[in-house]
Amino acid sequence: MYGLINKAVENLCRTKFGDATWDRIRNDAGMPDEPFLQMEQYDDAVTYKLVGSASKVLNLPAEAVLKEFGRFWTIYSAEVGYGELLRTVGRTLPEFLKNLDQMHTRIQLTFEHLRPPSFSVTEETADSLVLHYFSERPGLSPLVIGMLEGLSVRFQLEIDVTHQPVQGARPHDSYLLKWKPAASKATA
Amino acid sequence: MSHDGNKESSWQAEIRLLRTLFPFFFTVTAGGRIGAVGERWHTYAPELDLGACFDDLFTIARPGGLAGAADLGKHLGDVFLLRLRTRPGFELRGQFVGGDDADTRDTLHFAGGPWLTKLAVMTQRGLAMSDFPPHDPRGDLLVMMQVQESQLAELRQLTANLQERIRQQAQLEGQIRQIQKMELVGRFAGGMAHNFNNILMAIRSYADLALADLTPQDPLHEWLEQICSATDHAASLTRGLLTMSRQQPVRIQPLAVAKEFADIQKLVEPLLGANVKLSVRIAPEVTTLQADSNSLKQIFMNLVLNARDAMAKGGVIAIEVARRVETPPDRSEPREFVAVTVTDTGSGMDDRTKANLFEPFFTTKAAGKGVGLGLSTVYGLVQQLGGVIRVDSELGIGTTFHVLLPHVVATAAATPSPLDVARMAGEHVLLVDDESHVRRPLERVLQNAGFRVTSAANADEALAAMRNGARCQILLTDVVMPGMSGTQLAAAVEQEFGALPVLFISGHTDDARLRSGHLPPHHRFLPKPFAADELIATLRTLLSA
Numbered sequence: 030m031y032g033l034i035n036k037a038v039e040n041l042c043r044t045k046f047g048d049a050t051w052d053r054i055r056n057d058a059g060m061p062d063e064p065f066l067q068m069e070q071y072d073d074a075v076t077y078k079l080v081g082s083a084s085k086v087l088n089l090p091a092e093a094v095l096k097e098f099g100r101f102w103t104i105y106s107a108e109v110g111y112g113e114l115l116r117t118v119g120r121t122l123p124e125f126l127k128n129l130d131q132m133h134t135r136i137q138l139t140f141e142h143l144r145p146p147s148f149s150v151t152e153e154t155a156d157s158l159v160l161h162y163f164s165e166r167p168g169l170s171p172l173v174i175g176m177l178e179g180l181s182v183r184f185q186l187e188i189d190v191t192h193q194p195v196q197g198a199r200p201h202d203s204y205l206l207k208w209k210p211a212a213s214k215a216t217a
Numbered sequence: 218m219s220h221d222g223n224k225e226s227s228w229q230a231e232i233r234l235l236r237t238l239f240p241f242f243f244t245v246t247a248g249g250r251i252g253a254v255g256e257r258w259h260t261y262a263p264e265l266d267l268g269a270c271f272d273d274l275f276t277i278a279r280p281g282g283l284a285g286a287a288d289l290g291k292h293l294g295d296v297f298l299l300r301l302r303t304r305p306g307f308e309l310r311g312q313f314v315g316g317d318d319a320d321t322r323d324t325l326h327f328a329g330g331p332w333l334t335k336l337a338v339m340t341q342r343g344l345a346m347s348d349f350p351p352h353d354p355r356g357d358l359l360v361m362m363q364v365q366e367s368q369l370a371e372l373r374q375l376t377a378n379l380q381e382r383i384r385q386q387a388q389l390e391g392q393i394r395q396i397q398k399m400e401l402v403g404r405f406a407g408g409m410a411h412n413f414n415n416i417l418m419a420i421r422s423y424a425d426l427a428l429a430d431l432t433p434q435d436p437l438h439e440w441l442e443q444i445c446s447a448t449d450h451a452a453s454l455t456r457g458l459l460t461m462s463r464q465q466p467v468r469i470q471p472l473a474v475a476k477e478f479a480d481i482q483k484l485v486e487p488l489l490g491a492n493v494k495l496s497v498r499i500a501p502e503v504t505t506l507q508a509d510s511n512s513l514k515q516i517f518m519n520l521v522l523n524a525r526d527a528m529a530k531g532g533v534i535a536i537e538v539a540r541r542v543e544t545p546p547d548r549s550e551p552r553e554f555v556a557v558t559v560t561d562t563g564s565g566m567d568d569r570t571k572a573n574l575f576e577p578f579f580t581t582k583a584a585g586k587g588v589g590l591g592l593s594t595v596y597g598l599v600q601q602l603g604g605v606i607r608v609d610s611e612l613g614i615g616t617t618f619h620v621l622l623p624h625v626v627a628t629a630a631a632t633p634s635p636l637d638v639a640r641m642a643g644e645h646v647l648l649v650d651d652e653s654h655v656r657r658p659l660e661r662v663l664q665n666a667g668f669r670v671t672s673a674a675n676a677d678e679a680l681a682a683m684r685n686g687a688r689c690q691i692l693l694t695d696v697v698m699p700g701m702s703g704t705q706l707a708a709a710v711e712q713e714f715g716a717l718p719v720l721f722i723s724g725h726t727d728d729a730r731l732r733s734g735h736l737p738p739h740h741r742f743l744p745k746p747f748a749a750d751e752l753i754a755t756l757r758t759l760l761s762a
Binding site for chain 2: 064066067068109110111113114116117118119120124128131132134135136138139140
């Protein structure tokens with residue numbers, strides 16, 4: 030994964046739990062005390078180790094750490110210079126989710142080794158949809174739930190997310206999203 | 218315009234294709250009217266509709282010199298930059314293409330899209346990434362530029378961090394160089410002080426002896442007093458050098474508070490200037506404190522002069538002395554201190570200055586006005602005296618330094634009574650010093666004061682004298698000697714003959730315990746050179762304890 034993700038994990042730990050806790054997590058993961066560079070490629074194992082150590086040090090299940098990270102990511106990515114990009118992706122939550130693949134594809138032109146997940150939307154109604162998430166990386170489903178919760182804040186919605194694993198020819202995770210129509214307004 | 222079925226179908230298919238590829242597609246008829254329009258226009262700018270006049274809607278920024286719709290057909294294939302009059306700031310970039318046959322030749326198709334150079338502008342113009350179809354590289358370009366901007370911001374941050382680390386490193390190296398320099402000065406000063414003070418000791422002792430033999434009316438009396446005074450002055454130079462390198466020994470003893478602060482006031486007042494007033498208030502119950510007189514002067518001179526420097530337009534410096542019960546920083550039981558506060562009405566300090574105040578070489582003064590050693594020396598001296606220093610400061614309001622020093626109840630032990638003096642006459646002193654020009658006059662000084670003296674040039678001789686039956690009541694020994702040192706000798710005597718009062722004397726010693734003045738009650742330290750009466754008074758104090 031690119032350093033941007035690891036930087037976000039670091040930032041989340043420092044912001045929510047303090048510098049000393051981050052040092053303990055970093056030490057536990059066997060990471061040197063050096064800054065992560067957003068364009069540098071790191072082995073996926075580094076990120077998994079950081080999440081594992083955060084879970085151990087904070088005494089939280091890894092799912093909870095991933096979910097929190099997903100929530101934080103929607104704020105952090107905007108703070109580190111991608112706010113404008115996120116604003117252009119969609120004016121509403123459904124539009125945003127439908128355009129995620131397009132955004133990732135465009136970003137791939139710069140992050141050439143990016144292996145982003147793929148998202149698609151089905152069964153869209155005025156106040157619900159089903160989001161399909163395809164990723165070659167296992168175990169990150171809680172992160173998607175956290176990210177959806179973060180986006181709901183961004184779009185000023187109250188959402189309810191139900192995780193629905195899909196079996197079959199292309200096993201993947203899907204999420205039934207319902208939101209309150211009254212809060213479903215554009216932010217862009 | 219008429220078309221047969223096939224031609225119409227082909228033309229409409231082309232229009233459909235253009236509408237799909239270019240959401241901001243439109244056509245311009247031969248009359249300069251808008252023909253077909255892409256669907257995005259319906260939501261983005263409904264005024265661009267069928268039959269609307271092109272020239273009313275657009276200005277042509279490029280190519281230059283075009284009058285309007287009538288000229289479009291002459292520039293097929295050229296790059297066009299169109300400005301929508303109804304949406305300031307919104308520009309379209311693209312080209313006009315014409316049909317192939319007589320029926321469609323006069324209708325021009327605009328193939329292009331919104332022209333942006335910054336992603337940030339996209340939402341300001343009411344556009345989204347979906348307005349840039351996948352085939353349109355402008356969307357990719359804008360995202361790439363945005364990503365690179367973010368990377369550039371990271372690079373700037375990393376560079377700033379690196380520069381800060383380099384600055385801190387350079388500062389640290391500068392401090393290390395200063396410390397090394399001070400260590401060198403200290404080592405030089407210490408070595409010189411040892412020899413120099415021994416020489417001064419000899420001069421002072423012989424002068425004291427000679428003075429004792431003369432009446433005050435003798436013409437030589439005044440000359441000898443001048444020699445004593447010059448010796449004291451020379452000794453103060455050595456002390457200055459040692460103070461600078463923080464090797465000056467301290468002599469902690471009960472001090473009269475009123476006298477000490479009167480002396481300090483006398484010293485600093487001439488340095489304050491006309492606009493700065495100094496007030497000293499001492500609570501009546503505070504009479505004595507435990508400190509070293511020289512250190513006390515250095516501490517409060519530094520604090521008062523700092524206060525003066527903080528009041529460029531003048532003001533008041535208030536010194537207040539009171540008793541205060543506080544829990545020491547080591548969190549031991551609360552105890553009584555003499556609290557001295559120095560308050561000014563100056564510029565105050567910001568948090569950064571407060572945090573670094575006592576750091577060596579930290580200064581807010583202009584280059585050449587201070588090296589940043591004043592308050593670090595104050596801090597060191599207060600620590601040496603077993604005290605505590607704290608600071609309260611507010612920008613624009615002023616600063617208060619709190620110095621807490623150990624409080625003692627005044628006793629009469631420091632001044633022996635005439636009865637004690639009489640009783641001590643004939644007490645036996647074991648005098649040990651390897652420098653004969655120091656030892657010999659001291660022998661005479663002691664004998665003149667009524668002491669019996671056994672002299673030794675080193676520790677071995679001293680121990681031999683004790684073993685041979687010299688019944689000495691007090692050991693007066695130099696510290697730095699070849700072979701066994703004075704402190705080692707004292708330990709050996711105590712082990713073999715039991716505890717004995719000991720007075721250590723030295724031109725300069727590295728022994729931190731002696732220099733700090735933190736000694737057992739039956740041990741004292743007297744730095745050379747000293748006056749004969751000072752020696753006798755100290756010996757008597759020790760013997761009477």
